Amino acid sequence: LELLADLREALRAGHILPYFQPRFAPGAQRIVAVEALARWIHPERGVIMPADFIPISEKCGLINQVGLTILEQAVRQRCAWERRGIDVSVSVNVSLRQLCEPDFAATVQRILETCGCAPARLELELTETLLLEENLVVARNLEKVRLLGIRIAIDDFGTGYSNLARLNEMAVDCIKIDRSLIQGLPRNEEIVRLVIAMCSFMQVSIVAEGIETPAMAEWAQRHGCHELQGYYFSRPVAAAAMENLLLGDAGRA
Ligand code: G
Ligand code: G
Ligand code: MN
Ligand code: NA
Secondary structure (H helix, E strand, C coil), X not given: CHHHHHHHHHHHHCCEEEEEXXXXXXXXXXXXXXXXXEEEEECCCEEECHHHCHHHHHHHCCHHHHHHHHHHHHHHHHHHHHHCCCCCEEEEECCHHHHCCCCHHXXXXXXXXXXXXXXXXXXXXXXXXXXXXXXXXXXXXXXXXXXXXXXXEEEEECCCCCCHHHHHHHCCCEEEECHHHHCCCCCCHXXXXXXXXXXXXXXXXXXXXXXXXXXXXXXXXXXXCCEECCCCCCCCECXXXXXXXXXXXXXXX
């Protein structure tokens, strides 16, 4: 409860901000996108992780404000990087509660327009259970953001209950294979190969999450994953540290 009062104040004070984790494309040999991950920079308690405030935000109806501030800051940061010649897309996690807001799509559009951000450079990460949603408001929001040209990714794929028919119909742009599947390699090689084959059939971009070792990176690249994400490349870091990674990355290319 105390934390909740703090959270409202933190939102007002701008203490909820995005960290960034690189998505490395082995084909291009560079960071092509960054995922924004919410952090609460608490004046006394230091960095508070999403697991300790996203669930509370969901329960108390503050997730819309948390999601919005992360989306806004992430898009603004991406555009600041673009002006400095750094070319990178950004992906942002979106919760079901946000998509239940009738004006969600309009709000995203306004944020893009304010920053002058190309819609195709923004990806929204949704969980697969969200695809099962029969809610009309959610369906309309998804349709609207897709029509704007914003990309849709399915996050944590392989952990929920997928409706494969629905997934195929939805024509998502990207599937992020959950780290539990990647970290089960090579024991569960067969199942991950089947997931990759299915994604290839659907012509979606494939991201392997939770890459922690060179062996995992090598396996995922060899088996056709388009992007790799995980501690092997970098933990989620603050914008300034991400910028250094991006500049170093461009330097190497
Ligand atoms: O950053 P970390 O790896 O601890 O993230 C843990 C979880 O918190 C992830 O599953 C992620 O989806 C969720 N999360 C992080 N940032 C956001 C956010 O801005 N919005 C929502 N809805 N979830 C987030
Ligand atoms: O659920 P989502 O994929 O949005 O959240 C990403 C979460 O996964 C973040 O909490 C992030 O810190 C974590 N993460 C990212 N890369 C790795 C990794 O290589 N290993 C582990 N264990 N966690 C990771
Ligand atoms: Mn994610
Ligand atoms: Na994920």
